[in-house]
Amino acid sequence: LLRRKDLTEDVRADLQTILEATERVRKIVKGLLDFSRQTRLDREQMDVNRLISTTLSLMENQALLKGVQLVFKPGGDLPMVNMDRTQFQSVLLNLLINALDASEPGDSITVSTSNGLVTNEAGQQGIEISITDTGCGIPPEHLNKLFDPFFTTKEVGHGTGLGLSVSLGIVQRHGGTIRVSSEVGKGSTFTIWVPLEGRVR
Known part of the structure; x- marks a missing residue:
């Protein structure tokens, strides 16, 4: 019409x-x-650093157009982990897109992985992936709502408020967690922790 x-x-x-x-x-x-x-996780043996590198390549043009630098700091001695490649990559993409949306020209987004294993409070061993931006940051009153369905700080029409909820669900189905730290005017860090249970030995 x-x-x-x-x-x-x-x-x-x-x-x-x-x-x-x-x-x-x-x-x-x-x-x-x-x-x-509740789709079945189609797990496969994954090199996490390689998956991140591939995912970052998908974001290069978008970051370049906005004038934001993408940095990857891969940790060493990471074991191969069984995970659903497609679903986990969607988590990484969602967090990277959010970081890019929160950034201005001249800002940077750094993705890093842990050097070796990280033990959580329950004594489980796993690996960590951190996505840090130097963007606008998140107000303290919003931090506890970030993963609530339909909660969004984006303008009307630019977000459904479901991306982080879906991402958290995927990570939790892998047995993992996502934690957030942020400071207004300085940026945010989203850290994914994934246990090694069920990994290929």
């Missing part, structure tokens, strides 16, 4: 609004399905 030349500007504007609203609803519905669907 928008391609028709006989439409008035008012009608065209209304149709554009409907189109944008429909797209937002589509994204929300898809997000809800991803959030609620």
